[in-house]
Amino acid sequence: MTEVDPKISAVDLFCGVGGLTHGLVRSGINVQAGIDLDPSCRFPYEANNSAAFIEKDVNHLATDEISPYFQGGDFSLLAGCAPCQPFSTYSQGGRSKKRGLDWQLVSSFGNLVADLQPDLVTMENVAQLAQHDVFDRFLAKLQGYHIHWSIVECVKIGVPQSRKRLVLLASKLGSVGLDQIDHISLSPRTVRQEIGKLPKIQAGEQHARDPLHTACSLSDMNMRRIQASRPGGTWRDWDPELLAACHRKESGATYPSVYGRMEWDAPAPTMTTQCFGYGNGRFGHPHQDRAISLREAAMLQTFPREYKFIDKDEKVLFSRLGRLIGNAVPVRLGEVIGETLVQHVKAVSGLETDTSPSESAGLLF
Structure with missing residues (x-):
């Protein structure tokens, strides 16, 4: 049986040095651009990934600055790890603004999804985000999407550290396979x-x-x-x-x-x-x-x-x-997210495949 790879064009918001991007690329996704306001990220991002680095604050990003990077793919993916206050920082000097701005970046991500309407969305974030109203508001922005989210223990997917992260996957194409990331249970790497x-x-x-x-x-x-x-x-x-x-x-x-x-x-x-x-x-x-x-x-x-x-x-x-x-997304986590989305697209699109999503997502690089 011949395996057909879907062409997924992606943009990585809050890309940092490229952990999520590098993992998505390893899974077969074409990441065309990464966006971050930190100029220190430009060299590592561009030196290791065949993608453009756009130095800009996502809070002030227009949809027409993103949409051209979805060109050339059969499917579009908007990905990112929106830094959350008070659990992380999003600038070189940190942020010490009012509590009301704590979740602004998550809201900006949600607004871009609502405006761009990409085929696929993924957000990786701190586990604590699920306990806050801003996450419910983000989910509300995903009308028309099939949604799966869970708290992933990274050690179970091949990341050699004790790390729990919220991973959200959303698709306009269907729900098949979006939960495959939850079924991976590998022996811990040391x-x-x-x-x-x-x-x-x-x-x-x-x-x-x-x-x-x-x-x-x-x-x-x-x-x-x-x-x-x-x-x-x-x-x-x-x-x-x-x-x-x-x-x-x-x-x-x-x-x-x-x-x-x-x-x-x-x-x-x-x-x-x-x-x-x-x-x-x-x-x-x-x-x-x-x-x-x-x-x-x-x-x-x-x-x-x-x-x-x-x-x-x-x-x-x-x-x-x-x-x-x-602050980086572990590359292995990005790869498993990407593998899950690739297998999902194959399944819902009727593309032939020799490998089930669970088998593919369990492979170590």
């Missing part, structure tokens, strides 16, 4: 599987052939702390003289993972914008006396090892690159 073969480096060192494989330096005290830490353990294992002031407070007792080491044979914790810092969570390397490198953080976000985040001779800035990596 820290060792993902980063175990990277060259050893020391705290404060940058690898000669990979500038992104660089780790923050550690103070003398933090070096003593990490040397006293065991994989999966907590600061409660330390001698008293190593405890930080916050640990001595009653409030600090609720944060056992701070200053923790990852475990080799378990998934990593959720990658955050501060994942390069040993004191910011369980971001200590399982064996080496340092925090994980930026490259390791990116790989735990399932970016390919060769993914380029900085231009040649560009200086590595931990805070900027940590923000870009931590």
Whole structure:
């Protein structure tokens, strides 16, 4: 039986460095443009993806700036991860505006869907979004669509970290297969599987052939702390003289993972914008006396090892690159979303296929 691939043309809103885009492309979707207001995203987005980067605030985006990028496809897809306050930031300096603007980006996404009427829509977001009225208002914008959404445990689909995300899929074509993402249950990938073969480096060192494989330096005290830490353990294992002031407070007792080491044979914790810092969570390397490198953080976000985040001779800035990596959609999640949509389109369009949606969506790259 001959398999026919549908031609899906997509635009990725709030594209960041291209995690969702890269995953969608891996699944066979033609992402033609990514839109984000952060100029730091331009190089990594364009260097790794054959798509145009449009530097613009989605709040001020007109539909005629998007619709030309749907040309050439049999089906159109509007995708994105609208950053949500107070759970994330959408600018280099963060946003500290009134609470009334907290969900403005989700509303802007919904307005663009209502105006553009693409064949397919996907939104990836924080799990907490489902608890807020703005999500109900977003769903109301999807009149005429078949909708499926759920909270996806990313470790079950091949992302080597504990991460829960809301994933919404909507289609004008039908409902068949939109729930396939919920039925994937793979064996968890581990820290060792993902980063175990990277060259050893020391705290404060940058690898000669990979500038992104660089780790923050550690103070003398933090070096003593990490040397006293065991994989999966907590600061409660330390001698008293190593405890930080916050640990001595009653409030600090609720944060056992701070200053923790990852475990080799378990998934990593959720990658955050501060994942390069040993004191910011369980971001200590399982064996080496340092925090994980930026490259390791990116790989735990399932970016390919060769993914380029900085231009040649560009200086590595931990805070900027940590923000870009931590805020990214894991590539593997984007790929599974894309595979689910591709198989859905095949099913509802009567296109012949040798692979069921559940089988395809379960493949690891």
